[in-house]
Ligand code: PEP
């Protein structure tokens with residue numbers, strides 16, 4: 001892979017024919033935000049807010065949350081910051097919630113579902129976000145994790161808007177939400193596909209397992225088919241859809257995701273440069289033909305091999321044409 005110093009492209013993400021594909025970063029703390037904001041990217045596609053809630057007996061106060069969110073927004077003045085509301089439970093246990101013991105926590109009370117147990121926590125978080133945002137020029141978007149049904153999407157959107165959030169979204173990381181994206185998306189302004197959980201739930205493979213990596217592979221045809229389904233609904237309904245799971249950081253997969261119709265990719269800040277270069281090498285039309293070929297593959301290995309071979313050929317065509 002090309003190193004960062006050899007990277008040829010700069011600025012906003014775009015294909016060879018200048019079609020925009022936003023390049024965003026994933027952050028987990030205000031300190032991450034300071035580092036990520038110094039790098040070349042278009043903002044934050046996933047701000048995981050769990051850090052504020054870890055290792056505590058009581059939830060953080062409104063003022064404490066306003067301070068933390070303000071620090072992040074101040075780092076990204078003028079850029080997009082996509083905040084995810086608290087994603088507690090399962091692989092992100094938070095003791096103060098006193099969640100009941102469950103035999104299958106990944107299938108239990110987690111993400112947005114915990115808001116039904118302790119509703120005040122979500123309202124306070126939304127109020128803190130809106131107050132913090134009014135003090136900066138960062139463009140805040142707020143999305144909920146683990147949304148499963150259209151009713152949940154409608155409920156979250158109503159609550160967020162009543163608290164003053166202007167751009168409301170949902171994460172799509174449960175197969176039911178992907179399969180019925182055309183029912184969920186009308187309620188919100190945008191969606192972001194969380195491929196880590198979407199892989200876990202569609203392949204029935206615990207994301208923390210050391211032995212199931214082959215099933216959790218973002219090139220699994222079933223996962224890519226779900227991404228394509230979401231993109232189809234997003235295009236029909238005119239809603240932007242991004243990807244913020246590990247899949248977004250793979251420079252070979254990025255043009256495939258763009259070809260499927262994803263409008264933004266969010267990843268760890270150091271991964272942005274290689275993904276930007278990979279997108280710049282192909283036109284959107286070439287990304288679409290790549291995506292169609294990859295969707296025809298019947299295994300993750302075949303999907304990867306198809307992408308590798310075909311991008312090499314397409315790049316050669318592009319270079320000869322220069
Ligand atoms: C995901 O599930 O893909 C995601 C981006 O969220 P997290 O990894 O925090 O669950």
Ligand code: MG
Nearest residue numbers: 173194196197
């Ligand atoms: Mg997730």
